[in-house]
Amino acid sequence: MTRLFNDPADFADEMVDGFVAANRAWVRKVHGGVARATTSPEGTVALVVGGGSGHYPAFGGLVGHGLAAGAAMGNLFASPSAQQVTAVAKASEHGAGVLLSYGNYAGDVLNFDAAARALTEAGIAVRTVRVTDDVASAPAAEAHKRRGIAGDLCVFKVAGAAAEQGRTLDDVTAVAERANDRTRSFGVAFSGCSLPGADEPLFTVPEGRMAIGMGIHGERGIDEADVPTADGLADLLVDKLLTEVPDGVTTDGARVVPILNGLGSVKYEELFVVFNAVQRKLADAGVVIVEPEVGELVTSFDMAGVSLTLFWLDDELEQLWAAPADSPAFRKGGAVPQERLPEHVLTADVQAPVTPGTPESQESARVVAAAITAIRTTIDQHADELGRIDAVAGDGDHGIGMQRGSTAADAAAGDAADRGAGAGSVLAIAGDAWSDKAGGTSGAIWGAALEALGRVLGDDSRPTAATVQSAVHAAADAVLAFGAVPGDKTMVDALVPFDEVLTARVGAGDDLVTAWAAASAAASTAADATAALLPRMGRARTHGEDAVGTPDAGAVSFALITAAVLSTIAVPA
Numbered sequence: 001m002t003r004l005f006n007d008p009a010d011f012a013d014e015m016v017d018g019f020v021a022a023n024r025a026w027v028r029k030v031h032g033g034v035a036r037a038t039t040s041p042e043g044t045v046a047l048v049v050g051g052g053s054g055h056y057p058a059f060g061g062l063v064g065h066g067l068a069a070g071a072a073m074g075n076l077f078a079s080p081s082a083q084q085v086t087a088v089a090k091a092s093e094h095g096a097g098v099l100l101s102y103g104n105y106a107g108d109v110l111n112f113d114a115a116a117r118a119l120t121e122a123g124i125a126v127r128t129v130r131v132t133d134d135v136a137s138a139p140a141a142e143a144h145k146r147r148g149i150a151g152d153l154c155v156f157k158v159a160g161a162a163a164e165q166g167r168t169l170d171d172v173t174a175v176a177e178r179a180n181d182r183t184r185s186f187g188v189a190f191s192g193c194s195l196p197g198a199d200e201p202l203f204t205v206p207e208g209r210m211a212i213g214m215g216i217h218g219e220r221g222i223d224e225a226d227v228p229t230a231d232g233l234a235d236l237l238v239d240k241l242l243t244e245v246p247d248g249v250t251t252d253g254a255r256v257v258p259i260l261n262g263l264g265s266v267k268y269e270e271l272f273v274v275f276n277a278v279q280r281k282l283a284d285a286g287v288v289i290v291e292p293e294v295g296e297l298v299t300s301f302d303m304a305g306v307s308l309t310l311f312w313l314d315d316e317l318e319q320l321w322a323a324p325a326d327s328p329a330f331r332k333g334g335a336v337p338q339e340r341l342p343e344h345v346l347t348a349d350v351q352a353p354v355t356p357g358t359p360e361s362q363e364s365a366r367v368v369a370a371a372i373t374a375i376r377t378t379i380d381q382h383a384d385e386l387g388r389i390d391a392v393a394g395d396g397d398h399g400i401g402m403q404r405g406s407t408a409a410d411a412a413a414g415d416a417a418d419r420g421a422g423a424g425s426v427l428a429i430a431g432d433a434w435s436d437k438a439g440g441t442s443g444a445i446w447g448a449a450l451e452a453l454g455r456v457l458g459d460d461s462r463p464t465a466a467t468v469q470s471a472v473h474a475a476a477d478a479v480l481a482f483g484a485v486p487g488d489k490t491m492v493d494a495l496v497p498f499d500e501v502l503t504a505r506v507g508a509g510d511d512l513v514t515a516w517a518a519a520s521a522a523a524s525t526a527a528d529a530t531a532a533l534l535p536r537m538g539r540a541r542t543h544g545e546d547a548v549g550t551p552d553a554g555a556v557s558f559a560l561i562t563a564a565v566l567s568t569i570a571v572p573a
Helices: 008-022 082-092 106-121 140-145 152-164 169-181 230-242 268-284 315-322 359-391 398-418 423-438 440-457 465-480 492-507 512-532 539-547 553-566
Strands: 027-030 033-036 044-053 070-076 095-103 126-131 183-191 209-212 223-226 255-262 293-295 304-312
Touching (some): 008 027, 008 044, 008 398, 027 082, 044 082, 044 152, 044 169, 082 095, 082 440, 095 152, 095 169, 106 126, 106 440, 152 169, 152 304, 152 315, 183 230, 183 255, 255 268, 268 304, 359 423, 398 423, 398 553, 440 465, 465 512, 492 512, 512 553
Parallel strands (some): 044 095, 095 126, 255 293
Antiparallel strands (some): 255 304
């Protein structure tokens, strides 16, 4: 279990602060993560990596010369928000564009893609390479659906080396794509991991057994077996990966980088015993081993587990793999002297400006801020129950994720209102904060919803009932754009009835409070009705039968939020 923490909600932030304090020679803290503390020549492509925290040395430990220019660091096991990725990329880029690279998980895809759009709109050239090395997560014919695990290192290393050579963005991207195509990983877990403050592990494995193909967040594997000997584990890992040799490659004489990765609590000595058998078995297959790695490279807190990665080289990839690299957690070759950034850059802390609202909009902004405070209070009261509901078929983090998001949104909204922002800006700033701190898919969804509300309300006037209804409809469209539809057992199942009833009642002439009350009641009824549904979206869909009989946590939290807002609405019809 994770033993050393203060407030679990502050763990990720405090971890980043401590990491930066211990590694100032390599990294500096920026909004959303870390960037290099050293200079890079103008015209250098910036490799920006990232993902949830809890996997060190991925991702911040891989920032430095010959590797990443920056890392977006989300909350524990939650993807960084689009705002975090965008901010890290802007702090890291040097005029030649940005390559975003990360493991292929739904929340990461959603947020990194949104960041890519924001960067493109800002005039920064962007490319993306998703790492898809986990052979257990999808068949070879659907390799684009596979997860990214320890193969991240192979892709990041060669892309960073190519960028360091001054290559173009398209060249660096092509190298990263080829590395991903030639990387395969397979892993096992002997026990689960525990997040800070949790009484129980995120998942469990029966004593004396191992889960084969389990993901680094507890995603279900493909089989279960007795724990073997070290040689037996080496046989399992190597045999599986040799069935997936990249197209055009034969094992006899092939040059391969093997990476034996510990997932958190398997000791280095154990890894070396396993690697001894791995290297023998690869040699027997005719493989030539090149600069292997053994150790903790992509972890999962205190999970007891091991993965093996095979990176099948060509001449160019081998040269890039061997190129010098110098980061807090990964070094290769001789040290390359680096010049530190000026002190004012290293210590910069810029507060985002606000758009002043008209007096009428500033008055409405205070109502908006009060509503968000009510939302935070409600979520605090129900966080444990929301987590319990989510744990039935999901990963149990919905309550704490909503708590992080609403707490951050409340603080940001209050600060923006105090600085004279209008109602629209307060909502947009709150949405940024919610998405930023909650991370993951739900953080992105709530961030998009609040941004849409704010965009329609604006900063110029006191919103009418019709304006609020239009803003809610825009928020519903923003959420629906993520792909869920009614019947999928998601937040959408409560959101759509809320939107429809609010639209109908405002259209019939009801004042806002009356219309909102009717819509909130409809959302609550619809949320309860999700208990009968089988999930078709998100992680829960893989074992959705467990969820039948329990309502969807996202729908329940949405209904609770609409009820919380009701008492704070003070805008005349």
